[in-house]
Amino acid sequence: EQKEIEKNCKNAKIGCVECKNKLFLNLEQENNKIINNIEKFQSNKNYLNDIIAKGREDTRKIATNTLSTLKTFLK
Numbered sequence: 001e002q003k004e005i006e007k008n009c010k011n012a013k014i015g016c017v018e019c020k021n022k023l024f025l026n027l028e029q030e031n032n033k034i035i036n037n038i039e040k041f042q043s044n045k046n047y048l049n050d051i052i053a054k055g056r057e058d059t060r061k062i063a064t065n066t067l068s069t070l071k072t073f074l075k
Helices: 002-010 017-044 045-075
Strands: none
Touching: 002 017, 002 045
């Protein structure tokens, strides 16, 4: 869509107001995505903590396995 708008603008097929309206609509859509993510995080305070805890648990398992493998080779 960006390429099409740029082409139409350069060829004077759309005016500045129409171009800016399209820009506004696209910015509004992106802004709404950000707002939705913020609302999701605010509505579930433990969401990020759960992600961090899961990552910590997965990392601990990998580290334990790696250390166990190393100990086997060092014996």
